[in-house]
Amino acid sequence: MSQKITDYLKSLGLTDAESLIYQTIVSKGTTTVKEVADSIRMNRSTTHDNVENLIKIGIVTQTRIGARRAIIAEPPERIAYLIEQREESLHSLKNKLPFILNEIKSLLPVDNKNEGVDVRVYEGKESVMNVYAEILNADEVYSFADLEKYYAVYPNTNSLWVNAINNNPKRVMRDIVLDSKTAREEAKKTYRGYKTKIIKTSSHDKDFDFVDCIAYENKVAIIQLIPEAPVATVITSKHVALSIIMIHRLVWKLLE
DSSP states (O other): OOHHHHHHHHHTTOOHHHHHHHHHHHHHSSBOHHHHHHHHTOOHHHHHHHHHHHHHHTSEEEEEETTEEEEEEOOGGGHHHHHHHHHHHHHHHHHHHHHHHHHHHTTSOHHHHTTOOEEEEEESHHHHHHHHHHHHTOSEEEEEEOHHHHHHHSTTOHHHHHHHHHTOTTOEEEEEEEOSHHHHHHHHOOBTTEEEEEEOOOGGGTTOOOOEEEEETTEEEEEEOOTTOOEEEEEEOHHHHHHHHHHHHHHHHHTO
């Protein structure tokens, strides 16, 4: 069996067993559940259940050989139907998302729904990138950042930040960045809604360790960009976020 086919079918929601059985049916032409089960050495009952699932999703169909029930694969192009189903399902889920989010928020304790403070810690590249993804979707962002450290951990992601600006006409981002070659290159660029100012360092600051501190949507993300093991602490608090924004605005003016 082809691993490439198996991986692709699994990405469409099929299990390993269903992928194996489907490929076996394709290779045999018209066959029976017993023949498939014997061929792949799988329990006949288990094979039957998986075949029924393949029939249900429409890539295998049943026929007759005399009085016997037989099975045959639909033309390979039928797989495109699975993609269409996935697209329709995702579209439906997207449409229902605002309602579901409101339903979930209604379950939150009263303190969390009002002025409570929530602190969460995210560890690892993927988890921390999810925090940055949230920042990318925010309308207003105030950032203290070390771009050299960021791109050392997340190279080739500059297009995400550019797209965030281009795709959101309301987005405004103010970046105060530690002096570096990358920071100076970014400062030369002009994007609508994005401005950068640079913090110069001196020899006295050689032991200074800068972390990303980003205020957005009543949240503050404090991100330690440790190679291979970044950590983000996200504080959800209107008052904390406003405090960081005020500090950011003060530093912004001082840098003028």
